[in-house]
Amino acid sequence: MRAGVYRGAGRMPVEEVPEPVAGPRDIILDVRACGVCGVDLHAFNAGDDTLLGQIMGHEFSGAALYVGREVDGIAVGDRLTGLPIQPCGRCRRCLGGAVHLCEVWATRSIAFGLPGAFAERLRIPDAVLGGNVHRLPDHAAFTDGAMVEPTAVAVHAVAQAQPPVGEPAVVLGLGPIGIQAGQVLLAAGAGPVIGVDLSPLRREAGARLGMITIDGAGGLDGIRAGLHAAIGEREVAVVIEASGDARLVPQAIELVRPRGTVVLVALYRRLSEFDAMAAVQREVTLRGSVNVTPPDFREAITLLDQRRVRMPPLITHRLPLAEVEQAFRLQADAASSVKVMVTQD
Ligand SMILES: [Zn+2]
Ligand SMILES: [Zn+2]
Numbered sequence: 001m002r003a004g005v006y007r008g009a010g011r012m013p014v015e016e017v018p019e020p021v022a023g024p025r026d027i028i029l030d031v032r033a034c035g036v037c038g039v040d041l042h043a044f045n046a047g048d049d050t051l052l053g054q055i056m057g058h059e060f061s062g063a064a065l066y067v068g069r070e071v072d073g074i075a076v077g078d079r080l081t082g083l084p085i086q087p088c089g090r091c092r093r094c095l096g097g098a099v100h101l102c103e104v105w106a107t108r109s110i111a112f113g114l115p116g117a118f119a120e121r122l123r124i125p126d127a128v129l130g131g132n133v134h135r136l137p138d139h140a141a142f143t144d145g146a147m148v149e150p151t152a153v154a155v156h157a158v159a160q161a162q163p164p165v166g167e168p169a170v171v172l173g174l175g176p177i178g179i180q181a182g183q184v185l186l187a188a189g190a191g192p193v194i195g196v197d198l199s200p201l202r203r204e205a206g207a208r209l210g211m212i213t214i215d216g217a218g219g220l221d222g223i224r225a226g227l228h229a230a231i232g233e234r235e236v237a238v239v240i241e242a243s244g245d246a247r248l249v250p251q252a253i254e255l256v257r258p259r260g261t262v263v264l265v266a267l268y269r270r271l272s273e274f275d276a277m278a279a280v281q282r283e284v285t286l287r288g289s290v291n292v293t294p295p296d297f298r299e300a301i302t303l304l305d306q307r308r309v310r311m312p313p314l315i316t317h318r319l320p321l322a323e324v325e326q327a328f329r330l331q332a333d334a335a336s337s338v339k340v341m342v343t344q345d
Contacts, residue, residue: 003055003119004324004342009047012118012325017055020115020123027127028066029080032142034117035059035150036331036340038175038244042267044328057342058084058110060117061136061145073129079136081145082124083152083297084110086132100156100291118324118342131294137305143318143341144304147176147311150339152292152300154180157265158188159296160287161238165189168231170223170255173243174202174213176314176339177265181240182211183309190238194230196223197243199334201316208313220251227255235260242266250274258282265289314339 001019004012022028034057043051061081067074074080086109087094087102094102107113110124127133136145154177163169169190171178174197185193186209195206196216203213214226227236235257241248244266252262253274262284279286292300303309317340319327324342331340 057117163190178242246272
């Protein structure tokens with residue numbers, strides 16, 4: 001079969017690779033859509049040598065092509081998406097209940113150690129319906145299904161924030177995770193939700209999905225002015241930092257109210273410098289958020305099923321597998337894309 005194979009910084013040629021081989025507890029998926037994620041992009045741009053030869057792609061959907069005889073409840077032809085992370089179940093983190101922080105997940109998961117979904121077909125190991133494999137709602141397109149994983153990342157981040165109902169929340173960075181965090185905040189009853197980004201295209205997508213948006217070009221003063229116009233003297237209970245710009249971490253701490261929560265859900269290339277006293281004297285809670293748990297994934301499916309989050313406004317580009325490298329370049333251009341999908345229709 002054909003797959004995009006990571007061959008160093010900026011290079012992902014489509015090559016002929018071996019067909020996946022399924023065991024009795026596995027599924028083979030005929031991949032229909034796979035999103036380009038910031039995590040993939042980070043490695044693609046940085047030239048991470050440890051990933052040479054990796055088939056990336058962990059935001060996928062498709063139709064079951066083969067179902068192992070020990071897999072329950074799934075039939076050939078079912079429209080599916082799945083959780084890429086395969087925790088080991090035996091390490092301290094897994095035994096402590098934090099399976100998404102499994103000490104070895106990155107060596108044994110789809111697109112992290114195992115082949116990913118920028119490929120014609122994908123093996124899902126140890127498939128469990130409702131666990132690491134989920135049926136798509138009937139109304140959902142395959143591209144919607146490929147958005148479930150990043151939506152679950154947003155569900156996880158919002159859960160760290162525990163947003164109070166009816167209180168303002170801010171999202172810094174309206175990439176796919178930021179926009180989904182905005183939708184999940186609104187679904188959780190927070191509001192208004194104010195999104196900040198430099199890209200007019202991304203602000204427009206956020207606005208279509210119910211957020212008030214502010215151009216980040218004006219820095220902290222500009223955000224403060226925009227916030228005042230939007231919510232007057234009301235205070236911000238929660239800030240989700242989803243831009244990955246280390247300079248916005250101190251701004252997030254400044255923007256949140258005393259006893260508010262800042263959640264960092266991005267990859268940072270640089271160190272961040274912030275006024276620790278601003279956090280101390282206002283008792284700000286600062287939390288990191290990474291990966292997703294099976295309950296986050298189920299919640300994301302439910303939100304899609306109930307149409308409380310919408311996927312199509314985020315999807316700006318669809319490219320065939322043959323153009324996966326171009327898909328990465330488009331995803332890297334925040335001015336002209338929100339979410340780029342590699343599709344096989
Ligand atoms: Zn991702
Ligand atoms: Zn583990």
